[in-house]
Amino acid sequence: MPNRIKKELFHLPKHLHEEATRSRLISGVILDTSRRHVSLMFLMRIIDEIQSSGGDYLQLHFSDAEGYRLFSEILGQTLTKKNDQYLVKSEILELIAYANDRDVMIIPDFDVPSHSKGWLKLVKEKFDENFYKSIVSDFDEGLVDYFDNPQATMLVKHLIEEIAFVFKQDKYKGHQIFSIGGDEVPGTNNFQEEYIRFINTISGYVEQCGYKPRMWNDSLTEVGLHALNSNVEIVYWQESMLPPEVFISNNRTLHNSNFYTLVYSPSNDNINTEAITEQINYVKAFHNSSVFCCKDNPYREVNTQDALKGTAYTFWTERGIELTDEQLLAQILPLIKNYLNISQN
Template sequence: MQNRIKKELFNLSKHLRGEATRSRLVSGIILDTSRRHVPVAFLMRVIDEIQTGGGNYLQLHFSDAEGYRLSSEILGQTLTKTNDQYLVKSEILELIAYANDRDVMIIPDFDVPSHSKGWLNLVKEKFDENFYKSIVSDFDEGLVDYFDNPQATTLVKHLIEEIAFLFKQDKYKGHQIFSIGGDEVPGTNNFQEEYIRFINTISGYVEQCGYKPRMWNDSLNEVGLYALNSNVEIVYWQENMLTPEVFISHNRPLHNSNFYTLVYSPSNDSINTEAIAEQIDYVKAFHKSTVFCYKDNPYGEVDTQDVLKGTAYTFWTERGTELTDEQLLAQVLPLIKNYLSISQN
């Protein structure tokens, strides 16, 4: 009798521990530093806010049409002193040490094949014109050619290896994440097979470098999702070809970054405290980890079962290029604080 009671109590406690584990969602900040370069001191302020609020990571979207904001031997960005164009190696190492000491992981975000114009322009400057033309897509000058192009794929791999080495974090060994983008890719409606071959090659290489691959949802159809590397996690921002339920049915790990409630673009329009207060009230009213953005409803409640791993608040900075660092922080920090205070709901 006593043994049976002990066994039942043990099973109950095990079940409760399991429920608690499932309820703990990862909370992160995705910050666009390509369109608006920011210094290390700025990023440290953001990390402080993430730590205070119990967040888990800062994802740096350092590569887009407007620039490639990292030191790179491959691309000819080799300055060693602080500058207003990109982070040098010593700054990246300083940032990582600062973040890891505060239990915050730094996630590199190298968005390919789209959103590549910044680094493709550097290729054009450093290499000859013929090489540039051999790797850029006919679809778009901001798109690296993903159609079984060995030269393009090899260069992307070299850049991934360089990034992976820069962002190595022993504290998170075996758990580090690398975002490969994969969003807003022209041609994927008709050329999903070629797109998936490229993504699988790139994500596999990310794994070889010791990272877990992550990408956005919008350029995937169901055939592509079925063929996608099973280790790739998905950041879901809005419905394009697939609803969240399709990803759930494929048991694909999801991170929710709802395009309405969990995306913000700082700007001169929001420079007063009233505008930020309104945004805080809006997120409090409508954000929930299981509320996803559908085409016809940005507040669709979803039964995420066990696939929801976390949420992410994304800041795109294309409208904030004229703001000072302090003006930008005055908009970003209160929103991060508010999001983290309710991110587990």
């Protein structure tokens, strides 16, 4: 959708805005900044591309095993000077203002209970050993204890509140999204009830903070899906325990981020333009909003009915740590442009 039309939609009354946007799919970019911290200027370049190509949002995956890349008074990351480890508070606020001016929603992505090693390490450094041991899983140091642990749940809530405050975009009031992760969680086959209880508590708190909760699909069983907070939207990356049809039949809001066609890892191997051209051609040939990554076929066409609300292109950066910002952008920006151009047609 052209940016001019997007701006006009934001000034419509709420019921007309929802009616006008219902017919089109939302297109976004999910960027991993935990494994490879990026600068404010880098993120602004990404936002510029999303805006110019008609996209809707940038989701920042700033917390994972390799780091927690945000200012946090709770975790002791309180520098005010720009650094190469995390975004300071003034940078986050500048990022939000920049995105506001360009009609791009910023989605904070605080992945729990798995992928928590980065911030749990900071807890271990700042608090005493006993507190750390009381909230970390006893079988995975990257997993915050989700088994009805009041201390762990309270700390996660405090962090959510801190994140929600600095990322708040008033122009998206009532619509801004907050991703709580929920993916690749050990034990969910056998302990789905405890997992869902944790997710429902956390997603409910996200709503209290004024955001709409979002999570990945892969750790949910059908029993868990039925018990899951009905307001949680699902980003479907690949079939794990449930095919997409189960989410559709349960009237779940779906966003497709196909693990084959809509995931890319920048690296030294792909530093030449031929590799990027090849990736662009691949996405052109195989990406379709209703093509899901399923066990029997990663390119399976699914009748999504009214459940599908959007798609997302995800960039994981663990293979691009040694790349310069310009080398990283040289791979990411053309792929974003290509994906969004396809999505708008």
